[in-house]
Amino acid sequence: MPFSEKINALLESxxxxxxxxxxxxxxGVIYEGFLMPREDIERGDPDCLVIKLDSGYNVGxxxxxxxxxxxxxxxxxxxxFDHFSSQPQNPNLPPVSIxxxxxxxxxxxxxxxxxxxxxxxPEEVLQGVPELGEIIxxxxxxxxxxxxxxxxxxxxxxxxxxKAVEKLSEGDAGVLVxxxxxxxxxxxxxxxxxxxDLSSPVVLVGAQRSSDRGxxxxxxxxxxxxxxxxxxxxxxxxxxxHGQMDDSFCLYIRGTRVRKMHTSRRDAFRPINDLPIAxxxxxxxxEYVNPSVRRGSTKPWSDAVFEDKVAIVKTYPGTPPLLIxxxxxxxxxxxxxxxxxLGHVPTQPEDQRMSLLPTVSRGVEMGVVFAVTxxxxxxxxxxxxxxxxxxxxxxxxxxxxxxxxxxxxxxxxWLLGHNYDVAKVKRLMASNIAGEIxxxxxxxxxxx
Amino acid sequence: MPFSEKINALLESxxxxxxxxxxxxxxGVIYEGFLMPREDIERGDPDCLVIKLDSGYNVGxxxxxxxxxxxxxxxxxxxxFDHFSSQPQNPNLPPVSIxxxxxxxxxxxxxxxxxxxxxxxPEEVLQGVPELGEIIxxxxxxxxxxxxxxxxxxxxxxxxxxKAVEKLSEGDAGVLVxxxxxxxxxxxxxxxxxxxDLSSPVVLVGAQRSSDRGxxxxxxxxxxxxxxxxxxxxxxxxxxxHGQMDDSFCLYIRGTRVRKMHTSRRDAFRPINDLPIAxxxxxxxxEYVNPSVRRGSTKPWSDAVFEDKVAIVKTYPGTPPLLIxxxxxxxxxxxxxxxxxLGHVPTQPEDQRMSLLPTVSRGVEMGVVFAVTxxxxxxxxxxxxxxxxxxxxxxxxxxxxxxxxxxxxxxxxWLLGHNYDVAKVKRLMASNIAGEIxxxxxxxxxxx
Numbered sequence: 001m002p003f004s005e006k007i008n009a010l011l012e013s014x015x016x017x018x019x020x021x022x023x024x025x026x027x028g029v030i031y032e033g034f035l036m037p038r039e040d041i042e043r044g045d046p047d048c049l050v051i052k053l054d055s056g057y058n059v060g061x062x063x064x065x066x067x068x069x070x071x072x073x074x075x076x077x078x079x080x081f082d083h084f085s086s087q088p089q090n091p092n093l094p095p096v097s098i099x100x101x102x103x104x105x106x107x108x109x110x111x112x113x114x115x116x117x118x119x120x121x122p123e124e125v126l127q128g129v130p131e132l133g134e135i136i137x138x139x140x141x142x143x144x145x146x147x148x149x150x151x152x153x154x155x156x157x158x159x160x161x162x163k164a165v166e167k168l169s170e171g172d173a174g175v176l177v178x179x180x181x182x183x184x185x186x187x188x189x190x191x192x193x194x195x196x197d198l199s200s201p202v203v204l205v206g207a208q209r210s211s212d213r214g215x216x217x218x219x220x221x222x223x224x225x226x227x228x229x230x231x232x233x234x235x236x237x238x239x240x241x242h243g244q245m246d247d248s249f250c251l252y253i254r255g256t257r258v259r260k261m262h263t264s265r266r267d268a269f270r271p272i273n274d275l276p277i278a279x280x281x282x283x284x285x286x287e288y289v290n291p292s293v294r295r296g297s298t299k300p301w302s303d304a305v306f307e308d309k310v311a312i313v314k315t316y317p318g319t320p321p322l323l324i325x326x327x328x329x330x331x332x333x334x335x336x337x338x339x340x341x342l343g344h345v346p347t348q349p350e351d352q353r354m355s356l357l358p359t360v361s362r363g364v365e366m367g368v369v370f371a372v373t374x375x376x377x378x379x380x381x382x383x384x385x386x387x388x389x390x391x392x393x394x395x396x397x398x399x400x401x402x403x404x405x406x407x408x409x410x411x412x413x414w415l416l417g418h419n420y421d422v423a424k425v426k427r428l429m430a431s432n433i434a435g436e437i438x439x440x441x442x443x444x445x446x447x448x
Numbered sequence: 449m450p451f452s453e454k455i456n457a458l459l460e461s462x463x464x465x466x467x468x469x470x471x472x473x474x475x476g477v478i479y480e481g482f483l484m485p486r487e488d489i490e491r492g493d494p495d496c497l498v499i500k501l502d503s504g505y506n507v508g509x510x511x512x513x514x515x516x517x518x519x520x521x522x523x524x525x526x527x528x529f530d531h532f533s534s535q536p537q538n539p540n541l542p543p544v545s546i547x548x549x550x551x552x553x554x555x556x557x558x559x560x561x562x563x564x565x566x567x568x569x570p571e572e573v574l575q576g577v578p579e580l581g582e583i584i585x586x587x588x589x590x591x592x593x594x595x596x597x598x599x600x601x602x603x604x605x606x607x608x609x610x611k612a613v614e615k616l617s618e619g620d621a622g623v624l625v626x627x628x629x630x631x632x633x634x635x636x637x638x639x640x641x642x643x644x645d646l647s648s649p650v651v652l653v654g655a656q657r658s659s660d661r662g663x664x665x666x667x668x669x670x671x672x673x674x675x676x677x678x679x680x681x682x683x684x685x686x687x688x689x690h691g692q693m694d695d696s697f698c699l700y701i702r703g704t705r706v707r708k709m710h711t712s713r714r715d716a717f718r719p720i721n722d723l724p725i726a727x728x729x730x731x732x733x734x735e736y737v738n739p740s741v742r743r744g745s746t747k748p749w750s751d752a753v754f755e756d757k758v759a760i761v762k763t764y765p766g767t768p769p770l771l772i773x774x775x776x777x778x779x780x781x782x783x784x785x786x787x788x789x790l791g792h793v794p795t796q797p798e799d800q801r802m803s804l805l806p807t808v809s810r811g812v813e814m815g816v817v818f819a820v821t822x823x824x825x826x827x828x829x830x831x832x833x834x835x836x837x838x839x840x841x842x843x844x845x846x847x848x849x850x851x852x853x854x855x856x857x858x859x860x861x862w863l864l865g866h867n868y869d870v871a872k873v874k875r876l877m878a879s880n881i882a883g884e885i886x887x888x889x890x891x892x893x894x895x896x
Contacts, residue, residue, distance in 0.1 A: 379711030
């Protein structure tokens with residue numbers, strides 16, 4: 001979609017073309033930088049100019065009667081941008097495909113509601129970050145969905161797994177998955193299980209701040225994710241996001257060990273019970289800090305199945321047994337209990353009607369798999385220390401060591417999606433498949 | 449309950465009395481220390497000797513045919529123990545009452561199952577930590593319940609609030625509540641709301657390791673909790689537990705801002721979106737690091753009500769709307785949604801049957817209060833940034849700023865326990881009452 005006629009007239013009158021340097025003044029605020037092109041932007045406000053500031057950030061400015069726009073004649077033009085938009089990509093760089101699924105990383109200000117909506121195209125994201133052209137050869141860029149990540153369903157995970165495998169089998173060095181941050185760690189766990197024999201990085205990357213903000217993290221996250229996808233000696237699914245509040249480095253965190261731990265900080269994604277696989281600096285440096293599956297020559301394949309009749313139930317003082325009863329009545333086949341402490345649920349309360357034990361026993365008899373995790377998040381569960389856990393274990397619930405509740409949910413749905421019998425599902429649930437269980441937790445992984 | 453006849457005969461034959469130094473050898477393991485008395489121990493194995501090791505830790509050793517017991521004649525006796533058990537308490541020390549509710553801090557090895565059961569009496573805990581006699585005057589010690597904390601119900605919170613108020617109104621400088629760790633942070637939130645006009649510390653304290661283990665934390669946690677209860681210039685409910693892995697200091701953390709973040713570490717309790725109120729060293733030093741309500745002369749009173757028809761529902765990709773439907777059908781009056789990111793739930797998924805929005809709308813029409821928190825735990829929710837949150841908010845759900853999901857559950861049940869109309873409950877939910885909401889989150893409170 002081109003600029004509006006009004007903007008086209010304005011640009012023509014000022015002699016402005018994409019790549020030119022300009023100054024925009026709007027209600028006392030001055031933006032100086034390079035005019036970004038508009039042709040490839042599918043949607044958004046055609047009355048809006050996008051300016052690449054000298055900080056590297058893009059800012060969108062809606063042009064109205066109180067906005068002054070001036071070209072800075074004699075100034076340098078945006079060379080990198082020219083290079084990216086008009087010259088062919090470097091064929092010697094590693095080929096990487098970009099799969100966009102929606103989220104803030106693909107979004108821009110929605111002037112209609114005043115809030116952020118998922119409207120960016122992958123091309124526009126790339127156009128805003130010309131540095132990528134020096135790291136990877138973008139073999140393909142595809143918008144698979146355009147969904148807020150809280151609106152993704154397990155069926156979307158299956159499509160992502162299939163698409164990533166398709167791209168890798170076409171020869172990509174790695175795949176970037178642009179993704180909303182809310183449930184990115186659920187997806188990273190799903191892809192970790194659904195892509196078998198993986199031997200290249202499948203890198204989920206998102207943004208905690210929208211692209212119009214000075215604190216935006218899109219550029220650096222994409223740059224670091226591209227470095228990892230192109231050159232990282234890693235054959236695992238992971239999440240690449242800011243490692244610290246500032247723009248120092250990004251972390252690549254194993255897909256089954258990562259969790260969004262803050263609603264808004266740029267360094268919200270943290271490893272749980274694990275070190276990050278690698279640190280990546282935007283200047284190209286990488287440091288491996290945790291052993292991982294290395295790159296190899298295995299052919300990845302998609303094992304993308306999911307049983308929808310699986311649920312997470314968080315327990316707490318007063319948990320109504322009816323929450324679980326309603327799932328049993330609806331034919332659910334697997335329930336992840338997010339217990340307290342080492343993996344406990346109300347078992348012997350004063351009012352025995354509030355015990356979850358009879359309900360769990362009934363479910364087990366029906367063939368339902370109950371898997372126990374801890375809402376502490378950090379640390380390992382145990383069915384051996386306290387009597388309530390022994391009772392729950394004897395009732396047939398399985399304990400999942402140091403697996404995260406979210407990962408347990410994804411894994412249980414994936415396993416039940418196969419034609420395994422219950423005993424096999426239970427055995428596989430308690431066995432490590434994609435780094436989700438470890439035999440020992442390093443003490444230096446708590447709250448990092 | 450005294451020792452068994454067998455043990456009495458053994459002690460008599462060896463000339464052993466409580467306070468004497470002895471060596472016990474059992475299957476190659478040697479325990480040297482002081483014999484602890486048995487008279488005040490209500491339950492437990494009467495064939496078991498409790499020995500205070502030189503590390504200060506107590507160990508229980510079951511005496512069988514392969515156990516050798518020898519008195520160390522000529523050795524010093526346990527003076528502090530003698531002092532504590534036989535001499536009157538120091539009347540000049542601040543009076544403090546101890547309310548025991550169960551948990552590891554009150555437990556000892558249960559030889560019957562081989563696992564830990566809640567069998568200790570408060571007197572026995574105190575007897576094991578004679579240092580308390582130099583910090584506080586124990587005005588009363590009472591076993592209110594003997595429950596694992598995962599077995600506590602909201603009705604137990606009400607009784608704890610009433611008991612704490614009773615003790616404070618009798619003139620205590622502070623109250624110690626011995627508590628299992630699993631749900632200690634739910635209880636601390638409940639007491640924060642249920643005790644009004646509090647102007648003394650109500651200190652919840654527990655143990656992550658049972659008292660028979662070398663790494664036990666009972667002693668230091670009790671010592672630091674006593675220091676805070678006796679002398680802390682704090683008029684708030686809080687949790688006092690280890691601040692670090694080692695025995696350096698304890699933290700006193702506001703009751704509405706604390707969460708058990710690790711299944712087993714001694715420093716598992718951490719402040720969320722807040723600094724701890726104080727650091728306490730076992731040598732008596734205190735450092736206040738966060739402003740709090742100070743001690744005062746207000747008369748605390750108990751506002752101990754709770755509406756049981758309140759629930760927490762954690763949302764995730766694939767959350768079945770039936771989880772919420774089943775609560776609505778059962779007449780639930782309040783539901784805390786533990787959403788993703790800034791406070792989102794599945795709203796506009798590809799399959800609209802998986803949207804939670806119609807269910808929330810139906811519930812709101814029925815007068816049910818929906819309160820939105822984030823499973824990120826750290827950071828603030830917002831109903832203003834993304835469209836899904838705007839839609840959820842427009843449907844009538846309220847956003848709770850930076851309140852923890854567990855605290856929101858407790859607060860919602862407490863508010864609905866009053867005869868307030870829905871509008872008042874919603875208004876109070878979103879207003880700060882006991883430190884559960886702040887206007888600004890310090891950046892240095894993330895993952896501490």
